[in-house]
Amino acid sequence: MIVVLFGPPGSGKGTQAQRVASLLEVPHVATGDMLRAEVARGSALGREAEPIMASGKLVPDDLIVRIIESRLQEPDAARGALLDGFPRTLAQADALDAMLQRRAWRVDVVVALRVSDDELRRRVLRRGEIEGRADDNAEAIEQRLRTYREQTAPVLDHYRARQTRIAEVDGVGEIDAVTARIAEALSADGAVVQAS
Numbered sequence: 760m761i762v763v764l765f766g767p768p769g770s771g772k773g774t775q776a777q778r779v780a781s782l783l784e785v786p787h788v789a790t791g792d793m794l795r796a797e798v799a800r801g802s803a804l805g806r807e808a809e810p811i812m813a814s815g816k817l818v819p820d821d822l823i824v825r826i827i828e829s830r831l832q833e834p835d836a837a838r839g840a841l842l843d844g845f846p847r848t849l850a851q852a853d854a855l856d857a858m859l860q861r862r863a864w865r866v867d868v869v870v871a872l873r874v875s876d877d878e879l880r881r882r883v884l885r886r887g888e889i890e891g892r893a894d895d896n897a898e899a900i901e902q903r904l905r906t907y908r909e910q911t912a913p914v915l916d917h918y919r920a921r922q923t924r925i926a927e928v929d930g931v932g933e934i935d936a937v938t939a940r941i942a943e944a945l946s947a948d949g950a951v952v953q954a955s
């Protein structure tokens with residue numbers, strides 16, 4: 760099963776994705792985490808991605824698509840994956856559809872987290888103070904919100920047009936409460952293996 764966890768920067772995607780992936784018993788595949796690991800390793804890919812990420816813009820589609828393609832071929836993804844931070848553009852969504860179609864798979868459900876822009880700004884700035892992420896600052900967050908609105912939000916319309924199930928979930932509240940909302944939305948699909 761392929762689940763896409765969708766939401767703006769600061770919506771809690773990463774936190775929720777880890778929890779939901781373990782409920783679904785599929786790997787958590789987060790392109791942002793994979794890119795940050797490349798930056799930390801100082802690889803050629805990491806050196807290319809680092810300044811783009813720091814500015815709040817998106818790294819090139821072909822690079823991300825190659826990363827995802829090879830990740831989904833790993834044995835732990837034989838039953839599917841929980842995708843976090845991908846697809847983020849229409850081109851990535853098209854590439855994912857084609858990739859999945861070759862395996863007779865598709866995106867089963869998109870979970871879309873809803874959080875207001877003001878709350879997103881507050882959360883990202885707080886995370887910046889705690890974790891020191893290079894793109895969690897006042898300037899980059901405005902660019903990341905713009906990028907989200909212009910390039911990423913249309914991906915939801917792509918799935919609407921394809922009649923993929925979209926579960927809209929309120930992303931504000933205690934972490935456990937949000938996880939419970941997501942689990943409930945997914946159990947309507949029979950997706951959640953073990954509710955906790």
Ligand code: AMP
Nearest residue numbers: 790791811812816817818823844845847
């Ligand atoms: P995230 O941790 O998901 O917020 O991602 C951090 C940054 O990594 C983004 O602002 C982008 O610069 C880059 N990134 C992550 N995922 C993608 C993607 N699917 N397409 C393009 N850039 C991405």
